[in-house]
Amino acid sequence: MNHWDLFLSPYKQAVDELKIKLKGIRAQFEQDSSFSPIEFVTGRVKPIASILDKALQKGIPLDRLEEEMQDIAGLRVMCQFVDDINRVVKLLKMRNDFEIVEERDYISHKKSSGYRSYHVVIRYPVQTIHGEKKILVEIQIRTLAMNFWATIEHSLNYKYKGQFPEDIKVRLQRAAEAAFLLDEEMSQIRGEIQDAQAFFSRKKENQNKTDRRDG
Ligand code: 0O2
Numbered sequence: 001m002n003h004w005d006l007f008l009s010p011y012k013q014a015v016d017e018l019k020i021k022l023k024g025i026r027a028q029f030e031q032d033s034s035f036s037p038i039e040f041v042t043g044r045v046k047p048i049a050s051i052l053d054k055a056l057q058k059g060i061p062l063d064r065l066e067e068e069m070q071d072i073a074g075l076r077v078m079c080q081f082v083d084d085i086n087r088v089v090k091l092l093k094m095r096n097d098f099e100i101v102e103e104r105d106y107i108s109h110k111k112s113s114g115y116r117s118y119h120v121v122i123r124y125p126v127q128t129i130h131g132e133k134k135i136l137v138e139i140q141i142r143t144l145a146m147n148f149w150a151t152i153e154h155s156l157n158y159k160y161k162g163q164f165p166e167d168i169k170v171r172l173q174r175a176a177e178a179a180f181l182l183d184e185e186m187s188q189i190r191g192e193i194q195d196a197q198a199f200f201s202r203k204k205e206n207q208n209k210t211d212r213r214d215g
């Protein structure tokens with residue numbers, strides 16, 4: 001096994017385990033017949049070329065990667081609504097299988113690119129044949145609309161090597177605002193649906209009471 005395979009192996013294990021754990025949250029909500037704040041989960045180990053690029057860009061010495069590069073292992077949790085993000089963060093905070101090291105709220109404080117997402121960095125214990133090894137993992141939590149924007153911007157970024165022409169940059173910022181408005185609109189519809197459901201169940205309950213009284 002080469003040096004990189006050996007170095008990345010606990011990261012791969014962490015991504016695999018956390019994917020199962022986060023998908024487990026969704027499964028439990030489904031069993032409970034209640035609305036899941038998690039729509040779907042993806043995960044990846046950062047490719048070696050991207051690790052090297054980022055290390056160079058941020059001046060991280062290669063022997064400090066473990067401590068200083070927080071997203072070698074990365075999980076992404078997609079939610080339907082903005083409010084769900086907070087619910088997912090709360091669920092993560094309740095757990096005792098890892099420790100939260102840092103939180104970055106790029107929803108209240110969007111990046112200048114227009115990027116929105118909530119990042120939680122955790123210290124996750126991986127069990128190895130040489131004992132326990134704690135590694136850093138970044139969990140990005142975002143809505144489907146935020147994910148749509150970030151995925152497209154990421155591929156364009158790759159195409160332009162980070163140097164967007166000014167008009168594309170402005171258009172992407174506008175598109176990010178449109179995605180944000182879409183999220184707000186969807187949240188309002190969600191409220192409407194929940195109000196309607198509450199109204200409907202109250203009406204049904206009253207009807208049942210009347211039926212019992214008359215019958
Ligand atoms: P199912 O039965 O489709 O729910 P993986 O190893 O495949 O679990 P990976 O490689 O990190 O995960 O990411 P991948 O393959 O891109 O996607 C992970 C899961 O997210 C897959 O489901 C995809 O079907 C699901 N997914 C990806 N994009 C979307 C999307 O836009 N909407 C929805 N609802 N799901 C999406 P699974 O886990 O294979 O199982």
Ligand code: 0O2
Nearest residue numbers: 046050054070071104111113114115119149150151153154
């Ligand atoms: P990947 O794997 O290609 O996604 P920095 O790189 O300095 O901004 P830092 O301090 O490591 O970031 O942490 P941050 O900003 O919390 O997380 C960086 C990751 O967030 C990026 O990883 C992206 O996944 C995502 N991200 C941050 N800003 C943007 C953005 O403007 N557009 C998009 N599409 N994604 C963003 P990498 O390193 O790019 O790797």
